[in-house]
Amino acid sequence: MTAAPFDEAADLAALQRVAWRDAVRRHPTVVVGGALLVLMVAMAVFAPYLGTVDPQALSPIRRLRPPSAQYWFGTDMLGRDVYSRVVFGARISLLVGLGVAFFSTAFGLAIGLVAGFNRSVDAVVMRIMDGLMAIPAVLLAIALMALTKASVENVILAVTVSEVPRVSRLVRGVVLSLREQPFVEAARATGTRGARIVMRHVLPNTIAPLIVQGTYICASAIITEAILSFLGAGTPPNIPSWGNIMAEGRSLFQVAAYIILFPGLFLSMTVLAVNLVGDGLRDALDPRLARRM
Amino acid sequence: MLVVAIFVFSLLYLSPGDPAIIIGGDTATPADIAHIRAKLGLDRPFLVQFGSWLWNVVRGDLGISIFTNLPVSRLILQRVEPTVALTICTMLVTITVAIPMGVVAAWKAGTWIDRLVMGFAVLGFSFPVFVTGYLLIFSLSIWADLLPVQGYVSISNGFFAFLPNMVLPSLALGMVYTALIARMTRASMLEVLSQDYIRTAHSKGLSTPAVLLGHALKNASVPIVTTIGIGLALLISGVVVTESVFAIPGLGRLTVDAILRRDYPIIQGVILVFSAAYVLVNLAIDVCYTFLDPRIRY
Numbered sequence A: 001m002t003a004a005p006f007d008e009a010a011d012l013a014a015l016q017r018v019a020w021r022d023a024v025r026r027h028p029t030v031v032v033g034g035a036l037l038v039l040m041v042a043m044a045v046f047a048p049y050l051g052t053v054d055p056q057a058l059s060p061i062r063r064l065r066p067p068s069a070q071y072w073f074g075t076d077m078l079g080r081d082v083y084s085r086v087v088f089g090a091r092i093s094l095l096v097g098l099g100v101a102f103f104s105t106a107f108g109l110a111i112g113l114v115a116g117f118n119r120s121v122d123a124v125v126m127r128i129m130d131g132l133m134a135i136p137a138v139l140l141a142i143a144l145m146a147l148t149k150a151s152v153e154n155v156i157l158a159v160t161v162s163e164v165p166r167v168s169r170l171v172r173g174v175v176l177s178l179r180e181q182p183f184v185e186a187a188r189a190t191g192t193r194g195a196r197i198v199m200r201h202v203l204p205n206t207i208a209p210l211i212v213q214g215t216y217i218c219a220s221a222i223i224t225e226a227i228l229s230f231l232g233a234g235t236p237p238n239i240p241s242w243g244n245i246m247a248e249g250r251s252l253f254q255v256a257a258y259i260i261l262f263p264g265l266f267l268s269m270t271v272l273a274v275n276l277v278g279d280g281l282r283d284a285l286d287p288r289l290a291r292r293m
Numbered sequence B: 001m002l003v004v005a006i007f008v009f010s011l012l013y014l015s016p017g018d019p020a021i022i023i024g025g026d027t028a029t030p031a032d033i034a035h036i037r038a039k040l041g042l043d044r045p046f047l048v049q050f051g052s053w054l055w056n057v058v059r060g061d062l063g064i065s066i067f068t069n070l071p072v073s074r075l076i077l078q079r080v081e082p083t084v085a086l087t088i089c090t091m092l093v094t095i096t097v098a099i100p101m102g103v104v105a106a107w108k109a110g111t112w113i114d115r116l117v118m119g120f121a122v123l124g125f126s127f128p129v130f131v132t133g134y135l136l137i138f139s140l141s142i143w144a145d146l147l148p149v150q151g152y153v154s155i156s157n158g159f160f161a162f163l164p165n166m167v168l169p170s171l172a173l174g175m176v177y178t179a180l181i182a183r184m185t186r187a188s189m190l191e192v193l194s195q196d197y198i199r200t201a202h203s204k205g206l207s208t209p210a211v212l213l214g215h216a217l218k219n220a221s222v223p224i225v226t227t228i229g230i231g232l233a234l235l236i237s238g239v240v241v242t243e244s245v246f247a248i249p250g251l252g253r254l255t256v257d258a259i260l261r262r263d264y265p266i267i268q269g270v271i272l273v274f275s276a277a278y279v280l281v282n283l284a285i286d287v288c289y290t291f292l293d294p295r296i297r298y
Helices: A008-026 A028-045 A082-117 A119-133 A137-147 A152-179 A182-189 A194-231 A242-252 A258-285 A287-292 B002-014 B019-024 B030-040 B046-058 B072-107 B112-126 B129-143 B164-193 B196-203 B208-245 B251-261 B264-292
Strands: none
Touching: A028 A082, A028 A258, A082 A119, A082 A152, A082 A194, A082 A242, A082 A258, A119 A152, A137 A152, A137 A194, A137 B208, A137 B251, A137 B264, A152 A194, A182 A194, A194 A242, A194 A258, A194 B129, A194 B208, A242 A258, A258 B112, A258 B129, B072 B112, B072 B164, B072 B208, B072 B251, B072 B264, B112 B164, B129 B164, B129 B208, B164 B208, B196 B208, B208 B251, B208 B264, B251 B264
């Protein structure tokens, strides 16, 4: 007979359970948001296996059927299954949201870093950014979409262009205040080269606010894509996206409200999830910003 | 503004399709087209074209719509009233709702009232205008049958004929804006409430409303007013969508119709007008700072 040895694995598991419970209790909204978001991503990835049919399959005989056991969310005016279209639509929204968040933070970071360190570039580039910021973001995206062919790539590009000025302004602000910090001065005094100062001392300090900003951009990009598609200037009609489905239901909303209702709810839930995660990240990564909001 | 002007002009310059070919029609020979180009000045260099376009804009000439052949400035003037009415109604509703919400949330910080207000703010940010709009239509117009579903009645037909059609669009459009301003009011108030002079005001026996409104809100007003100005961009973006949802014949509808027909002069004109309004309002707000806070001088 031996005394129960110190069971490291079990203890660790117990600790982790406690940590989880603690996190759930302290940030319930973040956990809910994260779970919702994971659910949406899973839905987008596994769209073909979730009891969906071809979202483009026409079936004129079965058009405008209200929600039932066979057609969970009903069918639209061409007899397409609204449930399948909504599930597949998640792909476009998340793709645009993540794409825009990634590209606009990347470009904004580059522009902001250069502008923060170079006076002459700063003067020119920031005036251009100010000008772009004077055009409301959705209008700017609409204008850019009017120039090009409707496609998902172009939507990402157009929304990115309208988000970059805000990111570069944020990064520039952070860089300008970091530049005066003692640790940057110390690095310069010890003869560190400019490029190394940027990479080692300034860049890491811009990451936290940038990640927070990135989630908010993701949320607003998902809304902007839906608005563009809803107005007929976004994702082409042959690809189901939440905005498109709602646009098609627009003329029928008194007869077939469900065509608009379901994509609208999914859209709102997704944006809500991203916003909740963003709030959580902000509280965790950037206490200064958390106090300000 | 100059950057906006250059951007907007480039939009037309880069737009696909050659106006000369469209105007010339199917039977035009290359010589005819060259002639039309010369007449319209389309063969001149970019900067010269930009200069003459800018001069026209300054004189209020925004060009001719490709589709209807009417001057863009006239088309815009026809559609201004509903949009301005909707924007003003929304701002009034929002400001009267959002600022008290933010003040109360800051006053009762940490309680369930505060959580409720902040929860509403997160929801407000997450529900896009058109989703809120349709939810309101379903619940208040179709289901409860209280208000008209869609449409617009001009204010010249009397204020009480005009009002019912404004309620739902203003509420839908105001959601995001309310969330934004309530959040900012709360944050700004929290900052001010922790100051020493608030404690002084309390201890000299002033009533809570007097402290909150007279001392705290007044000192918290600059960031709030700034947010009202910046939020106008959200409002403008929202107007375009709201007008489509509620079938209001304003500038937003003009924009959407122009996009669908690729009528570039109209798109150009509307963007220019909206951006000018945005910049001017924010300029006016900058001037207001001196009244709100006498320490600010220009």
